[in-house]
Amino acid sequence: xxxxxxxxxTWTRAAARYPTSFALMTVAGTVTAGxxxxxxxxxxxxxxxxxxxxxxxxxxxxxxxxxxxxxxDLLFSNTDRISQHIKAGTFDAMLxxxxxxxxxxxxxxxxxxxxxxxxxxAIVLGVALARLDVPASRxxxxxxxVACGIVIFTSIWALGGAxxxxxxxxxxxxxAFTYGGxxxxxxxxxxxxxxxxxxxxxxLPLAFVNWQPGLYVLGRADPMGLPYALRFLSPAAAxxxxxxxxxxxxxxxxxxxxxxx
Amino acid sequence: MIDADxxxxxxxxxxxxxxxxxxxxxxxxxxxFVGCLGPNGAGKSTTIKMLTGxxxxxxxxxxxxxxxxxxxxxxxAREIGVVFGQRTTLWWDLPLRDSFExxxxxxxxxxxxxxxxxxxxxxxLRLGEFLATPVRQLSLGQRMRGDIAAALLHDPSLLVLDEPxxxxxxxxxxxVRAFLRDLNTERGTTVLLTTHDVGDxxxxxxxxxxxxxxxxAFDGTVDELRATVPGETSIxxxxxxxxxxxxxxxxxxxxxxxxxxxxxA
Amino acid sequence: xxxxxRRFLTQPPLLSLYAQLVRxxxxxxxxxxxxxxxxxxxxxxxxxxxxxxxxxxxxxxPGLGGYDITDAVTFCFLTQAYIGPMQVFGGGLExxxxxxxxxxxxxxxxxxxxLLWSLAQDLGRAGYLFLARSLPPTVAGALLLxxxxxxxxxxWAAFAASFALGIVISFGWRYIVAMATCWLRDDRGLxxxxxxxxxxxxxxxxxxxxxxxxxxTIAGALPWAAMVQVPADVYLGKADVPGALAFQAMWAAVLLxxxxxxxxxxxxxxxIDGG
Numbered sequence: 001x002x003x004x005x006x007x008x009x010t011w012t013r014a015a016a017r018y019p020t021s022f023a024l025m026t027v028a029g030t031v032t033a034g035x036x037x038x039x040x041x042x043x044x045x046x047x048x049x050x051x052x053x054x055x056x057x058x059x060x061x062x063x064x065x066x067x068x069x070x071x072x073d074l075l076f077s078n079t080d081r082i083s084q085h086i087k088a089g090t091f092d093a094m095l096x097x098x099x100x101x102x103x104x105x106x107x108x109x110x111x112x113x114x115x116x117x118x119x120x121x122a123i124v125l126g127v128a129l130a131r132l133d134v135p136a137s138r139x140x141x142x143x144x145x146v147a148c149g150i151v152i153f154t155s156i157w158a159l160g161g162a163x164x165x166x167x168x169x170x171x172x173x174x175x176a177f178t179y180g181g182x183x184x185x186x187x188x189x190x191x192x193x194x195x196x197x198x199x200x201x202x203x204l205p206l207a208f209v210n211w212q213p214g215l216y217v218l219g220r221a222d223p224m225g226l227p228y229a230l231r232f233l234s235p236a237a238a239x240x241x242x243x244x245x246x247x248x249x250x251x252x253x254x255x256x257x258x259x260x261x
Numbered sequence: 262m263i264d265a266d267x268x269x270x271x272x273x274x275x276x277x278x279x280x281x282x283x284x285x286x287x288x289x290x291x292x293x294f295v296g297c298l299g300p301n302g303a304g305k306s307t308t309i310k311m312l313t314g315x316x317x318x319x320x321x322x323x324x325x326x327x328x329x330x331x332x333x334x335x336x337x338a339r340e341i342g343v344v345f346g347q348r349t350t351l352w353w354d355l356p357l358r359d360s361f362e363x364x365x366x367x368x369x370x371x372x373x374x375x376x377x378x379x380x381x382x383x384x385x386l387r388l389g390e391f392l393a394t395p396v397r398q399l400s401l402g403q404r405m406r407g408d409i410a411a412a413l414l415h416d417p418s419l420l421v422l423d424e425p426x427x428x429x430x431x432x433x434x435x436x437v438r439a440f441l442r443d444l445n446t447e448r449g450t451t452v453l454l455t456t457h458d459v460g461d462x463x464x465x466x467x468x469x470x471x472x473x474x475x476x477x478a479f480d481g482t483v484d485e486l487r488a489t490v491p492g493e494t495s496i497x498x499x500x501x502x503x504x505x506x507x508x509x510x511x512x513x514x515x516x517x518x519x520x521x522x523x524x525x526a
Numbered sequence: 527x528x529x530x531x532r533r534f535l536t537q538p539p540l541l542s543l544y545a546q547l548v549r550x551x552x553x554x555x556x557x558x559x560x561x562x563x564x565x566x567x568x569x570x571x572x573x574x575x576x577x578x579x580x581x582x583x584x585x586x587x588p589g590l591g592g593y594d595i596t597d598a599v600t601f602c603f604l605t606q607a608y609i610g611p612m613q614v615f616g617g618g619l620e621x622x623x624x625x626x627x628x629x630x631x632x633x634x635x636x637x638x639x640x641l642l643w644s645l646a647q648d649l650g651r652a653g654y655l656f657l658a659r660s661l662p663p664t665v666a667g668a669l670l671l672x673x674x675x676x677x678x679x680x681x682w683a684a685f686a687a688s689f690a691l692g693i694v695i696s697f698g699w700r701y702i703v704a705m706a707t708c709w710l711r712d713d714r715g716l717x718x719x720x721x722x723x724x725x726x727x728x729x730x731x732x733x734x735x736x737x738x739x740x741x742x743t744i745a746g747a748l749p750w751a752a753m754v755q756v757p758a759d760v761y762l763g764k765a766d767v768p769g770a771l772a773f774q775a776m777w778a779a780v781l782l783x784x785x786x787x788x789x790x791x792x793x794x795x796x797x798i799d800g801g
Contacts (some may be wrong), residue, residue: 006366014359021714028718035722039731040364043579045738047586050579093350095315097367098338104367109354170564177569183575189584221556257331258317 003099006074007107013137015111022113031118034061034071036186037124051190056131056188057218058188063125064142064210065185068149070117073182076154077114079161080178083171086164091256101253102158137216145213151238152209155245156181162245163254177204185209190223197224208237262419263289263312264453268321269475270307281307282475283319289453291418294445297455300504304435304475305455309423312453313343326418327374331514339368340410346424349408353397357388357407362398368415375414381408385440404435409440413450422454426461438464459496471503478503534665543638544646551650555658557740561700562658565610570663573606577671587651591735597762600674603667604758605730608689611652611657612696612753614730617710618651619633621645622704622713630708631683634793641785648697674762684767688757691774696753698726698781705788729755749777 014021040062044055053061085091094104094168132143160174166245167173181204189197200206207230215222216231269283282304289295299305311323314330314337323330324339331454343350351360365375383389386406391399399407405425412420424432425441442465444450454461462469462483469486471479479486490499495523555562580598584590591600608614621644624630633640667673676682701719707713725731728750735755737745745751752774760763 003366003369007363010359010362010366014355024715025718028715031722032718035731038726042732042737045581046590046736047583049586051582069296074533089348092315092345093348094309096313096338096341096343096350098335098369099367100335109352110712166565167560169558169560170372172561172568176568180568180571180575181571187579187582192578196574196578254317257315 004103004107006059007103008110008112008201008242010183011107012112015113022111025111025113028116030120033117033120036066036144036173037120040186045185050208051188052223053188053190056128058183058236059124059128060132060218061210062186063121063128064145064149064214066121067118067125068146069153069185070114070121070208071150071183072153072157074112074114074118075110075172076157077159077178078108079105080109080164080171080174081105081108082161083164083168086168094134102161102249105161115161132218134217138219141213145217147209148213149209149239151242153178153181155241156204156237156244162248162252165255181206181209194224201230205237205241205249237253262291262328263287263453264322264324265308265312266322268305268308268311268317268318268323268500270311271319280410280475282311282318282472285472285475285477286321287470287477287480289451291451292445292449293443293468294452294466295454295468295470296462297453297470297472298457298459298462299472300498301457305472307425307475308472309343309421309453309455313341313421314338314450319494339415340417341419341421342411342415342417344405344420344425345407346405346422346427349396349404350406351396351407354395356393357399358392360407361411364411364414370415374416378414378416379410382413383502383512386410386436402429402436403433404442405429405433405437409437413444418451419441419451419453422452424455424457426456428485432460434460441465445523457499463496471500528724541594545643546580547643547646548650551647552654553650554647555651555654559658559705562610562655563662565655566662566674567607569606569659570666573603573663573667574670576606576624577602577667580672582731591733592764593733593735593762596672596674597635597764598739599667599671599800600762601729601733601758602663603671604761605728605754606667606757607660608692608754608757609730611693613652613655613700614696614724614728614754616700616703616717619648619700619704621701622707622795623706625707626713630792631796634789634796639786640789641782645694645697649693652693676724676761676763679764681763684771685757685761687771688760688774691778692753692757694778695749695774695781698785699749700755700776702781702788703786705785705792708788724750724753727751728753733758749781758767766792 034101040055043050044058048054050058079102082091085105085108091101095103097104129139129142148167157178160178163174165172184192184200185206189200189207197207201208201212212222212226213234218252222228222230265285265287266284268274270296271278271280284303285308287508289486297305298305299306306318311318312325312330314334317331325337328337328340330337336433338350342357352363355363361379364370365372379392380422383392386409388403389408391403391407394403396404396407409422409425418496420441422441426437429437441452444464452465454465456462467482469481469483470477479489485498487494487496491503493499493502577599580602581595584593584595584598588594590598609757621630621633621640624633633643636643641679664673668675676685699720703716706716710716727734729745729749733755734742734745734751736742746755754775756770758768760767
């Protein structure tokens with residue numbers, strides 16, 4: 001972790017040497033993310049509720065999905081470049097360094113310009129909380145769910161990276177899970193089909209990013225009627241997924257070293 | 262320093278098994294300077310990858326600095342420096358100085374030792390004039406000197422170089438060679454390099470390993486190598502002779518007492 | 527008659543040149559079938575996610591914007607199907623890369639106009655990506671959630687024309703963006719602006735029919751609507767076909783003319799002024 005922080009700091013200083021380019025990318029990233037908010041605004045200019053949730057609640061869910069997603073995106077999404085590293089041969093160079101490959105890839109060419117998205121999600125969450133008036137007795141869950149969300153999204157990026165050891169020629173597949181996961185969690189899960197919700201509860205635990213703990217914060221009954229205890233299980237789900245992701249990553253690296261692709 | 266015990270590496274290519282390296286055994290003691298020769302596709306790079314932990318051998322055992330590079334990858338990485346002549350391990354967009362800073366962090370070299378070592382390397386490899394230049398703008402010779410410096414910042418006991426002089430002009434080549442020789446004699450760093458340039462062998466290596474068709478075809482001193490082909494005096498001609506007759510080498514079983522190139526295999 | 531002239535008369539070289547370029551564009555992209563399959567998979571996943579959001583919206587507001595739920599789902603999968611052939615997220619042209627490397631100078635002195643040269647290659651690319659990246663998400667959408675299938679052959683014919691015009695318009699826009707890099711030091715800003723305009727104002731993010739006024743009307747008159755929204759409306763039978771095609775043809779003509787002007791200016795800059 002210390003090595004990772006030192007590495008991204010070095011890359012940040014390198015990026016700061018081109019301030020205009022950096023500012024431009026930051027603005028561009030923030031504007032792109034702003035479009036998602038514009039989309040929510042357009043949806044709610046046509047309706048007052050979506051999937052049984054009003055605009056403040058949807059903004060709350062958007063914020064509690066967007067904040068961990070954008071943090072994970074900022075810090076670890078470089079792992080989806082693994083197939084580029086494999087094809088360019090730079091992965092070999094990483095294997096002769098005495099640091100874990102995940103840390104090296106995540107830190108490689110780090111730029112902080114995606115930080116604009118973190119800020120944007122935090123603002124949406126702040127606005128939602130100001131409108132919702134959540135009691136302090138339930139608000140404690142918010143930092144917990146953001147932390148668990150970061151772990152869950154980071155694990156999905158690691159799983160996507162591990163998948164690229166197999167699908168080196170089709171790295172775009174992982175976008176369906178990483179960015180797809182980010183998109184899915186932006187809206188209340190009631191809008192999706194029941195099978196999809198079961199899938200993201202029991203298989204790929206995206207429901208534990210903001211849906212289950214979010215129901216607790218919002219003080220709402222589960223529209224799908226799933227057990228009440230699920231809303232406190234985010235830490236367990238995050239830990240389990242992180243373990244799976246760590247094994248998958250190791251298996252991917254081992255496969256690379258035994259096939260020499 | 263290096264113990265390769267009957268190592269082999271096969272690949273499955275479209276259903277067929279290709280043996281890139283088989284039954285390769287050799288030992289390199291600390292302080293040696295060993296050159297590894299062999300025609301294109303002979304298995305030199307595969308061997309280097311197995312020694313450095315990039316590839317796992319499919320058979321046999323390797324130990325580098327007493328450790329298994331497959332299982333103890335990061336521990337081995339701290340002991341060795343690796344240079345690929347064909348591609349850089351530096352970062353294209355960054356000035357050389359920043360690449361070195363990243364290497365420092367990766368190898369956890371403390372700042373004082375790093376500064377001292379970098380000062381030394383900068384002087385010996387004349388890096389000063391292009392430390393602030395992004396790697397992609399460096400000439401091949403400058404880049405190679407930068408790569409060698411990066412591989413030595415953590416002061417490894419073994420330096421492995423895969424074709425370090427490829428594509429270099431005569432002056433750069435001479436500089437790289439002089440540096441490597443001094444590194445070996447003054448600091449006692451063990452050096453293993455692969456090359457197609459017999460000049461590297463003649464001027465640097467006390468010992469030569471020749472790999473052909475994935476097998477060890479010769480292991481001995483440069484003089485012994487020269488003696489394998491009676492009548493030839495230049496190493497270039499000897500090596501050419503050996504490559505051309507390599508299939509004969511491979512198929513002829515070594516006879517006891519004969520001065521055969523495979524006698525030490 | 528010298529053989530060269532005879533060949534010239536029997537085989538119009540221009541036509542065969544462009545046909546060859548279309549084939550080249552098709553074949554070049556066909557080698558990246560793994561990437562295309564991955565793209566089709568991702569387009570399908572996003573199609574399903576977006577479709578569910580639209581279903582929820584249309585459940586709350588039946589008949590919104592003149593669409594029913596199936597229309598909205600169909601719209602969603604059609605727009606996902608456009609992403610590959612129309613390269614909605616930008617790029618896809620060799621020109622941009624060649625400007626960056628300076629090789630564009632060689633292209634500009636060729637006797638064949640660069641605009642047509644690039645268009646031919648892009649049509650080949652679009653043809654391949656239509657097969658590889660448009661059909662799978664559409665079929666998946668039809669199987670998973672059900673989409674409208676027009677019964678009238680005239681609608682299919684109109685849609686084919688409208689879709690083809692959409693590809694030409696998308697090419698015209700991307701060509702302009704690529705050419706603009708001749709005058710910009712850092713083209714990434716423009717790339718992002720283009721991405722934002724194209725995804726938001728084309729109807730890819732949400733159908734333009736539900737945009738609040740006057741945003742909806744303004745968006746509907748812009749070239750990006752002619753890429754995504756208009757062909758979808760033609761498919762759904764929601765558009766006045768001659769008017770829709772005329773609107774698209776107008777934007778295609780405007781963008782291609784602008785592209786030709788930029789090419790002339792670029793030639794002056796690169797070839798005559800030496801970069």
